[in-house]
Amino acid sequence: MQTTSNQQLIKVEEGSIVSPLGFSATGLHTKVKRKRNDLGLIYCDVPAEAAAVYTLNQIIAAPLTVTKESIGYEGKLQAVVINSGNANACTGKQGFLDAMAMRDAVANIFSINNHYVAVASTGVIGEKMPMEKIIPGIDNLDPQKTIQGAENFNEAILTTDTCSKTTCYETVIDGVKITMGGSAKGSGMIAPNMATMLGFITTDANIPHVHLQAALKEVTNKTFNRITVDGDTSTNDMVIVMASGLANNSSLTPEHPEWDKFLHILNQVCQDLAIMIARDGEGATKLIEVNVVGALNDDEAGKIAKTVVGSDLVKTMIYGADPNWGRLMMAVGRSGMTINPLTIDIKIGPHQLLMNSEPVNYEEAVLSNYLTHSEVDIHINLNIGTGIGKAWGCDLTYDYVRINASYRT
CATH class of the missing domain: 3.10.20.340 (ArgJ beta chain, C-terminal domain)
Structure with missing residues (x-):
């Protein structure tokens, strides 16, 4: 079912969210969940142009409010921190304070502005965040530019998923190589716009926030918003794209002669992740x-x-x-x-x-x-x-x- 067009896309079989220039990642176990990793981080060497789309559920988890505030400040991100096992949704004022505390802790550890940090959470709704586990975990985050670092992150974002969901492609724009990697989680409560799904996409393309946001919105409508598992839409859904610009191509706009190439690689990464989520629907066999x-x-x-x-x-x-x-x-x-x-x-x-x-x-x-x-x-x-x-x-x-x-x- 999964196909690519002839617009010179190359699938990077061992690629991941750390394949684009400037990105590193990690994940670890804080014991919020019984066994596997439950806290993850994506980090960029430079403030990256950022874009995001969010759930249309009217009940929105605290981390989404914080992330909207971060991206809205300057249109840039340098880090994304995510926990699984607890959604930090329907948790009142304390939930918002906890999401802010996660953002501030990451900013302090990496000596960056707190509005360069996005926060995401997934898991059980209505339970207080175990901050006594989360904050010490953030202190121990050590992102790596390695396959293992990406795999540790991929595991940290899962809930009822049976497998990690990751993909990576390369293309050429302005004569230079552009790489884009993606990681996602999602298995149930999948009826976008969007679902209990989180998606994280990294690229080294040079593209301003405003055009990245428009591209993500357009592509999301053809990919993540075309999957469904059970008809329910979550409180925590979000897809974030970060563009480091380190490939040093000319700034991408809709007027750029190779704009369609960028749309194509973004669409393919999002489609791959969307199909993986649909395939991994809770209890699914087909x-x-x-x-x-x-x-x-x-x-x-x-x-x-x-x-x-x-x-x-x-x-x-x-x-x-x-x-x-x-x-x-x-x-x-x-x-x-x-x-x-x-x-x-x-x-x-x-x-x-x-x-x-x-x-x-x-x-x-x-x-x-x-x-x-x-x-x-x-x-x-x-x-x-x-x-x-x-x-x-x-x-x-x-x-x-x-x-x-x-x-x-």
Whole structure:
């Protein structure tokens, strides 16, 4: 399912968030969680141009408020500190003071302005932050420009995730190499805009804050905002991009002749991370990709794709390998977007099920076997326009209930 275009992108197989020039990272165990790392840091040698997008949940965790304040001051960041195991959400005034204390502690350790520090948290909502563990942990953070440093960070941000999520690409802009790496966490409560997901992207490209922010917003709408696991949106979601500028390319703006190259590498990094999150949905056994074409416009195509992949009936159909295509039609119809009920084509994988909204003969046993695969592609052509869009999700299994029924224990 994962593809790149021909715009000269190179996948860096051993790449990470420390691959771009200027970045280092680390993670360690403070005993907020029972076992694995639960405190992480990304650090940049110089104040980096920064951009971020945030959850649309009206209840916003304290770390997001602090991070918005930091980025809003100058549009730059030099460090991001994150803890897992505690969301610091719905914790009142003390939660805000604790997030500020985390920011100030990092600023003091690295002798940087406190508005150059972003804060992120993920975990259980409504519990006070164990600052007696967090602050000593911050004192021991020692970021490294190594694969191990990145891996330690990747582990530190996880909650119910079954694996780390990381990716890295290179391209050439103005004749110099541009590198971009990303790390993310997310497994449940994934219904962007955005989800219980955190994403951290680093690049050595030279790009001003205002244009980085616009690029991130545009790309997020096509990637992170096109994934869903369970229909719930968290209080803590955030994606942060930091650009060190150390590649020394000419400043990137929409007027730059290679602006599209930068959008492409950012889109690919975000898409990789989004797909990894969808694949790792709590209890999931299958990744689902829905492609919609022939819609009235791209926006409507994307919304239809997300409605289909987010349908519990579609998700359970995929889990049970039951080729009940009527559930796909139901989801298209309830999307609220423009359709012609008489012109819809549907394929699951290579198997045509519907042409002009009329059933096509297919071998049910063969299609059922296809639905047992770990990746399932659904293709829908509305035949009313030129709009295209994609969305990603996963099946809904018994394990999803088991995991979330005992989340705090």
